[in-house]
Amino acid sequence: MPNGVLALKEVSINVENNEFFTLLGPSGCGKTTLLRMIAGFETITEGTIKLFGENIERLPANRRPVNTVFQQYALFPHMNVLQNVAFGLNMLGKSDIEAKSTAQRMLDMVQLGQYADRKPSQLSGGQQQRVALARALAPSPKLLLLDEPLSALDLKLRQAMRVELKQIQEELGITFIFVTHDQEEALTMSDRIAVMSNGEIQQIGTGKEIYESPGNVFVADFIGETNLLNARVQSSNEEEAICLIGKDTALTCSFTEPVSNDDSVTVSIRPERIALSKVSTSKKHAGIKGTVKRFAYLGTDTQCMLELEDGTDINVRVQNAHHNATDFTIGESAYIEIDPGAARILLN
Amino acid sequence: MSKLVEKNNKAESSRGVFGEIGVWLLSPSWIVIGVFLLLPVIMMLVYSFLTKEFRGGVIWEPTLAAYDQFIFDRGLFGDEPPVIEWTYITIFARSIWQAALATVFCLLIGFPTAYYIATRPTRSRGVWLFLITIPYWVNLLIRTVSMKFLIRDTGPFNQFLLSTGLIDTPIHMVNTNFAVQLGLFYSYLPFMVLPIYAAVERYNFTLSEAAWDLYADRWTTLRKILMPVVKPGIIAGCILVFVPSLGAFLAPDLLGGAKTFMIGSLIEEQFKGNAGNWPFGAAASMILLTLVLIVLMIYARQQTRTYGGAH
Numbered sequence: 001m002p003n004g005v006l007a008l009k010e011v012s013i014n015v016e017n018n019e020f021f022t023l024l025g026p027s028g029c030g031k032t033t034l035l036r037m038i039a040g041f042e043t044i045t046e047g048t049i050k051l052f053g054e055n056i057e058r059l060p061a062n063r064r065p066v067n068t069v070f071q072q073y074a075l076f077p078h079m080n081v082l083q084n085v086a087f088g089l090n091m092l093g094k095s096d097i098e099a100k101s102t103a104q105r106m107l108d109m110v111q112l113g114q115y116a117d118r119k120p121s122q123l124s125g126g127q128q129q130r131v132a133l134a135r136a137l138a139p140s141p142k143l144l145l146l147d148e149p150l151s152a153l154d155l156k157l158r159q160a161m162r163v164e165l166k167q168i169q170e171e172l173g174i175t176f177i178f179v180t181h182d183q184e185e186a187l188t189m190s191d192r193i194a195v196m197s198n199g200e201i202q203q204i205g206t207g208k209e210i211y212e213s214p215g216n217v218f219v220a221d222f223i224g225e226t227n228l229l230n231a232r233v234q235s236s237n238e239e240e241a242i243c244l245i246g247k248d249t250a251l252t253c254s255f256t257e258p259v260s261n262d263d264s265v266t267v268s269i270r271p272e273r274i275a276l277s278k279v280s281t282s283k284k285h286a287g288i289k290g291t292v293k294r295f296a297y298l299g300t301d302t303q304c305m306l307e308l309e310d311g312t313d314i315n316v317r318v319q320n321a322h323h324n325a326t327d328f329t330i331g332e333s334a335y336i337e338i339d340p341g342a343a344r345i346l347l348n
Numbered sequence: 349m350s351k352l353v354e355k356n357n358k359a360e361s362s363r364g365v366f367g368e369i370g371v372w373l374l375s376p377s378w379i380v381i382g383v384f385l386l387l388p389v390i391m392m393l394v395y396s397f398l399t400k401e402f403r404g405g406v407i408w409e410p411t412l413a414a415y416d417q418f419i420f421d422r423g424l425f426g427d428e429p430p431v432i433e434w435t436y437i438t439i440f441a442r443s444i445w446q447a448a449l450a451t452v453f454c455l456l457i458g459f460p461t462a463y464y465i466a467t468r469p470t471r472s473r474g475v476w477l478f479l480i481t482i483p484y485w486v487n488l489l490i491r492t493v494s495m496k497f498l499i500r501d502t503g504p505f506n507q508f509l510l511s512t513g514l515i516d517t518p519i520h521m522v523n524t525n526f527a528v529q530l531g532l533f534y535s536y537l538p539f540m541v542l543p544i545y546a547a548v549e550r551y552n553f554t555l556s557e558a559a560w561d562l563y564a565d566r567w568t569t570l571r572k573i574l575m576p577v578v579k580p581g582i583i584a585g586c587i588l589v590f591v592p593s594l595g596a597f598l599a600p601d602l603l604g605g606a607k608t609f610m611i612g613s614l615i616e617e618q619f620k621g622n623a624g625n626w627p628f629g630a631a632a633s634m635i636l637l638t639l640v641l642i643v644l645m646i647y648a649r650q651q652t653r654t655y656g657g658a659h
Contacts (some may be wrong), residue, residue: 041557061560074558078576088562139562 008033008199015143015177016191017052020169022178024186025196026222031179034196035145038177039068051142062091067136068145072152073128075120081107081131082116088139106134109168126157133165137172144169146178150185162188183223187211195219215256216347220268227271227314231345233263241345243267246310249288251338255345265345271317273342276304276328277335288336290314292328306334389637396630403622414631436614436632443611444639446525446600447593450532451540454589455582457533458540462581465541466548477545480538492531492602496522499530499603523605531599539588547581548574583647591640611636 008030015021023031036042038049040061049057056064067088075084082103089099107113110130120128129149136144146165150158166189169176180186186193187207195202195210195218203215214220217228231243234250236259243253243265253267290306293313297320304316316336328334366373396414398406416422419437420430465476483491499505499521506518521527551574559569575582597612604610611632618629 039561041561061557062563062565066561068558068561070554070558072552072554074552074554076555076559076573076577078579087559087564091559091563091568135562 008037011196011199011201013194013201013204015175018173018175020166020176020178020189020191022180022186022190022193023196024180024183024193024222025202026181029196030199031181031196032147033199035068035147035177035179038143039066039145040064065142066145067139067141067143068147069132069136069149071148073120073132073149075128075131075135077120079119080116081112081118081120081123084120084131085135085138088135092139103134103138106138107131109137110134126153126161129153129161133168137168137174141174143175143177146176148180149178151180151182158185165189187223195222197222213256213344214268214346217266217268220344220346225271225315225317227269227274228346229267229269229312229314231265231267233259233261233265233345235261243343243345246308246312249308249310251343252340253343253345254341257347259345267343268346269314269338269343271303271315272301272319273339274314274316275337275339276306276316276318277337278327278333279335288338290334290336292330292332292334294330295328304328304334306336392630392633396627396634398627400625400627404619404624404626406626411627414625414627417628418631418635439609439614440611440635440639442609443594446528446532446608446610447590447596449529450536450593451586451590453529453533454537454540455586458537458585459544459582462541462544463548466545466551473549477542480541484538488535488598489602492535492598495531495534496527496603499527522603523608525604525608527603528600528608528610531603532593532596535596535599536589536593539592540585543584543588544578544581547578547584551578580651587644587647590643594640595636 011030011034013021023034025031033042037044037057040056040059044057047057048055051064051066056066076087079087082100085103085106086099089102090096094102104113104116107116110133112127112130112134115123115127115131120131123131129152132149150161150165153161162185165176165178178186178189190207192204192206193210194204197218203210203219205213210219211223214223214226220226221228229245231245231251231253234242234244236242236255238258239254241253241255241259243251245251245267251267259265288308290308293305293307295302295304299320301317301319304318306314306316308314314336395406397410397412399409399411399413401407416430417433419433421433422428422430461480465473465480468476497503501518501520501522505521506515509515510518521530555573555577556569559573560566564572595612595615596610597616600608600610600613601616615629615632615636618624618626618632
């Protein structure tokens with residue numbers, strides 16, 4: 001570990017066979033370090049890494065059946081594309097003919113078959129990225145590690161590559177561990193996501209679980225947008241709790257861990273789970289009244305910021321399919337209604 | 349500045365910011381290259397085809413005598429049938445051998461040194477480079493003489509070995525090929541270290557990681573990835589050591605003897621005092637220059653083959 005800095009605390013993940021597993025987190029959260037530990041570039045001071053039941057944490061990188069796709073591709077500039085892809089096979093002692101034919105097959109798979117004789121510098125960024133992928137897949141690793149491989153590509157290419165990566169992973173049936181800071185990327189491709197922060201795993205789950213049932217404030221805030229409101233628990237039973245937001249706004253909330261009365265808690269509500277209307281339509285409790293502070297038209301939907309009567313700001317996202325979101329003017333009164341089950345008490 | 353460029357672009361020219369004056373901005377470079385490089389070489393070329401004046405200097409009568417003398421022996425009075433004169437060819441061959449050997453030694457020591465420095469933390473690299481260049485603050489002549497003192501029979505090196513009892517009689521080093529080699533190696537080592545350092549410093553070590561990840565061991569990674577990628581630096585270093593070693597005269601003069609005579613000394617003698625033979629010295633210089641140019645051309649051709657027309 002460089003300069004003895006503790007990069008990762010207690011991290012325990014269990015990746016299934018043939019799974020597309022993503023490590024998601026902001027930069028500096030330890031996701032790349034974790035990946036480099038699995039690859040063998042960093043030594044771990046404590047703990048174990050098991051691959052199909054075998055301990056690999058003491059093996060050097062060149063003896064682990066694990067390959068990496070690097071962020072900046074790291075293609076060998078003095079070799080042509082075919083030689084790059086065949087490199088791992090040559091190193092494994094495969095015959096030249098076998099290595100070349102496998103490499104050619106891999107290049108065909110990433111649709112670069114006709115570029116075999118080119119030098120990496122003669123390819124575009126997207127093509128280099130595919131070569132890097134083919135090179136890492138050619139030796140048939142048991143596990144493929146991808147370190148933000150799409151971050152250097154432009155948006156259109158990145159979106160196309162997401163679909164392609166997922167297809168390749170499903171076709172080959174190889175386990176992928178993918179590192180990214182881009183939540184959209186993580187949500188589109190992953191079977192499961194581990195959200196990391198400060199060298200710790202915050203939550204592991206499918207995209208849906210993480211988005212809809214975030215385990216703590218960090219996860220709720222990092223994945224998507226959310227309103228984080230301070231609240232006090234008024235009463236609770238085994239399934240839900242009634243919380244007071246501000247002075248007199250009562251909300252029914254779900255929770256991950258039991259709370260007791262009078263606890264100070266943070267409640268998370270996704271902006272798209274809040275409805276906005278000019279009159280109170282709620283049957284269960286009176287609609288919460290607020291004033292429109294500003295709104296932004298975002299194409300598919302409109303984002304509104306409301307100030308509630310007690311001074312709390314709240315973000316609401318209304319789909320433009322309903323045509324009513326833009327009917328409001330700034331300073332106008334509006335009522336919000338929160339979907340049942342949308343409010344969730346989170347641990348800090 | 350950008351406005352200027354824009355204006356120029358509109359005015360259909362691609363001559364850049366300075367327009368037509370641009371060409372003249374090169375004139376200082378052309379004057380320096382012309383006066384200090386091309387002119388002397390042309391003078392030498394002309395002198396090599398002139399007749400020698402016995403007290404030094406030349407007579408303006410064109411002749412091939414200088415080149416003839418280099419290759420053929422026609423006896424004391426020049427009237428015998430020509431046989432190949434091996435003296436100068438031997439000196440050339442020895443020089444090439446010594447220079448090549450110095451290059452190999454400099455590479456063997458210089459590459460690990462450069463690699464070591466380039467992989468230090470950024471801040472300490474400066475210190476290491478400074479240490480490498482420190483000897484250059486002292487004149488080469490003085491350093492070479494000091495080397496002679498160090499390795500002579502009664503010098504500290506032999507004294508130390510004698511005192512340890514490893515040897516009974518001093519190892520005789522001065523006036524041997526070994527001493528000349530040592531001098532060349534010592535003089536030109538930094539010329540090997542610096543270009544390789546520059547290349548390794550630019551090297552993207554993720555490439556080594558990628559090779560390692562793809563089952564290459566460290567030695568294979570060095571041989572198949574690092575070395576080929578930093579090859580331009582290695583070749584630059586080899587040229588910077590080989591070429592001046594080939595023409596060196598201080599180390600052979602001061603550390604060597606008659607048996608270790610090299611081209612540099614041969615040429616030097618032709619122009620020193622009144623005993624010299626200017627056309628012969630010029631001819632030897634031209635032959636040396638031709639050899640060096642051939643080496644450089646082979647290198648240049650190989651570069652274009654490796655990197656293609658894409659660059």
